[in-house]
Amino acid sequence: MxxxxxxxxxxxxxxxxxxxxxxxxxxxxxxxxxxxxxxxxxxxxxxxxxxxxxxxxxxxxxxxxxxxxxxxxxxxxxxxxxxxxxxxxxxxxxxxxxxxxxxxxxxxxxxxxxxxxxxxxxxxxxxxxxxxxxxxxxxxxxxxxxxxxxxxxxxxxxxxxxxxxxxxxxxxxxxxxxxxxxxxxxxxxxxxxLRTARRVHSKLTTLDFRRADSGLFRDLLGRVPWDKDQRGSQAKMPRGLNG
Incomplete structure (x- = not known):
């Protein structure tokens, strides 16, 4: 019934x-x-x-x-x-x-x-x-x-x-x-x-560094004053940024 x-x-x-x-x-x-x-x-x-x-x-x-x-x-x-x-x-x-x-x-x-x-x-x-x-x-x-x-x-x-x-x-x-x-x-x-289960949307944001403007980034980073290290030499920029 x-x-x-x-x-x-x-x-x-x-x-x-x-x-x-x-x-x-x-x-x-x-x-x-x-x-x-x-x-x-x-x-x-x-x-x-x-x-x-x-x-x-x-x-x-x-x-x-x-x-x-x-x-x-x-x-x-x-x-x-x-x-x-x-x-x-x-x-x-x-x-x-x-x-x-x-x-x-x-x-x-x-x-x-x-x-x-x-x-x-x-x-x-x-x-x-x-x-x-x-x-x-x-x-x-x-x-x-x-x-x-x-x-x-x-x-x-x-x-x-x-x-x-x-x-x-x-x-x-x-x-x-x-x-x-x-x-x-x-x-x-x-x-x-239900035919379609509700999806849980993640709030985590993933950055795509391949789309970054590396030239602008180097220019901005170059304007930042650098301190001397303990040996008195100029601190070096990361190799990937200063070429």
Missing amino acids: CTCLQGYDLIGITETWWDGSYDGSVGMEGYRLFRKDRQGRRGGGVALYVNDQLECMELRLGMDEEPTESLWVRTKGRTGTEDICYRPPNQEDQVAEILYRQIGAASCSQVLVLMGDFNHSNICWRDNTAGHKQSRRFLECIDDNFLLQVIEEPTRRGAMLDLVLTNKEGLVGNVKLGDSLGCSDHEMVEFKI
Whole structure:
């Protein structure tokens, strides 16, 4: 119903709790489905629906390592990657480091949008600080890969667990938090991926010395009185100016 009303191009879902028994019931007409179910036990899982009008392919970022609950999909025309990720609250440090390496590889894309439930409830995004070791390591990964976090309001019971990260300022806009979907206790996050990210203009000015009037410069410099050095000899002008 939400898809029909809003016409989303991308739909990311965390904690799907799917397994093989759902294979015939989770498809949606007009969308290509990418999914990764939790293996070995119940719970978790992520899914990403992509409008079938968009050319897309799943990326294999470090998938030869221990699997993480993350999907990395590149869509043609956006020259970048849209991703969905779920970080379990009890995730081991080793698995977290695999995820951070995947984020590092994905951040090399021209355009990266990473969304998901990261379960870092103790991060203060205003001050960029955290009270837990794992959360501080997550902040280091974000800083090392120059990612921006755009969610500003809590998404679950006063905690900001669901995040949207991007590597381009102005790429993500119109961020809105909606009602919960079904029996989920997380609020839905809706946003737009803009076609042209806002560029940050540098105020640094670079001088082109090849266009300088060297003759005028030598004339002006020649009018400056020169002091004697300690040996009593006339101080010399730079070789490049006096020939």
